[in-house]
Amino acid sequence: xxxxxxxxxxxxxxxxxxxxxxxxxxxxxxxxxxRLRPGTLYTALDRLRADELIGVDREEIVDGRLRRYYRxxxxxxxxxxxxxxxxxxxxxxxxxxxNLAAGTAT
Amino acid sequence: xxxxASLERGYRRLLACYPRAFRRQNGQEIxxxxxxxxxxxxxRPGLAESADLISSGLxxxxxxxVPRSARTVRAAVRLMYxxxxxxxxxxxxxxxxxxxxxxxxxxxxxxxxxxxxxxxSLLSHLNSQLNTALITQAVVLALVPVAVWLWMARANGQxxxxxxxxxTVLFGLATLDLTGVYRTPGIQLEFVxxxxxxxxxxxxxxxxxxxxxxxxxxxSSAFFKxxxxxxARHSPQQPSRIRxxxxxxxxxx
Numbered sequence: 001x002x003x004x005x006x007x008x009x010x011x012x013x014x015x016x017x018x019x020x021x022x023x024x025x026x027x028x029x030x031x032x033x034x035r036l037r038p039g040t041l042y043t044a045l046d047r048l049r050a051d052e053l054i055g056v057d058r059e060e061i062v063d064g065r066l067r068r069y070y071r072x073x074x075x076x077x078x079x080x081x082x083x084x085x086x087x088x089x090x091x092x093x094x095x096x097x098x099n100l101a102a103g104t105a106t
Numbered sequence: 107x108x109x110x111a112s113l114e115r116g117y118r119r120l121l122a123c124y125p126r127a128f129r130r131q132n133g134q135e136i137x138x139x140x141x142x143x144x145x146x147x148x149x150r151p152g153l154a155e156s157a158d159l160i161s162s163g164l165x166x167x168x169x170x171x172v173p174r175s176a177r178t179v180r181a182a183v184r185l186m187y188x189x190x191x192x193x194x195x196x197x198x199x200x201x202x203x204x205x206x207x208x209x210x211x212x213x214x215x216x217x218x219x220x221x222x223x224x225x226x227s228l229l230s231h232l233n234s235q236l237n238t239a240l241i242t243q244a245v246v247l248a249l250v251p252v253a254v255w256l257w258m259a260r261a262n263g264q265x266x267x268x269x270x271x272x273x274t275v276l277f278g279l280a281t282l283d284l285t286g287v288y289r290t291p292g293i294q295l296e297f298v299x300x301x302x303x304x305x306x307x308x309x310x311x312x313x314x315x316x317x318x319x320x321x322x323x324x325x326s327s328a329f330f331k332x333x334x335x336x337x338a339r340h341s342p343q344q345p346s347r348i349r350x351x352x353x354x355x356x357x358x359x
Contacts, residue, residue, distance in 0.1 A: 019135060019136070019138070019139040020138070020139045020142040020143065023139065023143065037154070037155060037158040037159075038136055038139045038140050038143060038155075038158070038159070039136075039155075039158035039159040039160075039161070039162035039163070040158055040162060041139070042132055042135075042136050042139075042162065043162045043165065043166060046128065046132075046166065046171055047171040050171040050172070050173045050174075051171075051173050051174040051175075052173065052175075062138075065134060065135075065137070065138035065141075066134040066135050066138065067135070067138060068132075068135050
């Protein structure tokens, strides 16, 4: 799973959000490191919708413009959970080995 | 024109890169996000943003998202892109050979007397073949398979049933062509080495065989919808809770 995809799913994990909300949320989650561009965001959203990992929650009109809210589907939640577990396992393996190396060095 | 209006016009122009069905469905929404992301006073789309919109739009046009559930179709679409890549390699090699023969011409001008009679006759034969019209014809004919592969990849990826049938017919023609029962109209350039001349058609034929097999698997049939409802995925999904009370007038981009 690409990082952008992972972050979009993460942004939707706690509730539905619209496109601009996802962009600002991803920026916040990543500590300002990942700023999604609208083109990239909508390519990813299109793909995620095709895979039925996300769905449209509701539509609103704000200032005469369409605002569409997306939410995670159950399939999306389980994919995100599996991916998060995998990343966590990798990260803790890395940290364990680094600690081991630090331990043998001293 | 205000800054906002001119910026919006710029974005609308860039959004034309996206497929029409996607634009109809998401154009307004992306535009709203683009405008929200733009700092005050910006008059025209930034360079990085423009590049992102253009590449995303073209990517979507060329490579429609096939759902993960339709694995066989995804594999077939990937193979068709591989077919396009092989055909492009074929075209590049053809151009390289033409370049080489043109270079022989220069070599002949310098070394004319030192070449053996056999070499001279081969060179003059090759050169006599290589007029501009023939080169153009050869290049155009080499471009056709690239275009056909890309076209079929896209149309099949969009779940169009006619594309599945047309791919099969094209594969049939390629089979006849390969076995020599029927020759597609075209020209055979003598100077392209026989090894390459035989390898590429066989490679692409094998890709075609796999594509046709994948496209007609039972798992693929669910993805191919009957004609007329091919845009089903891009038509508005029923929002689960609130439906917007005032429908937006369709706006053309």
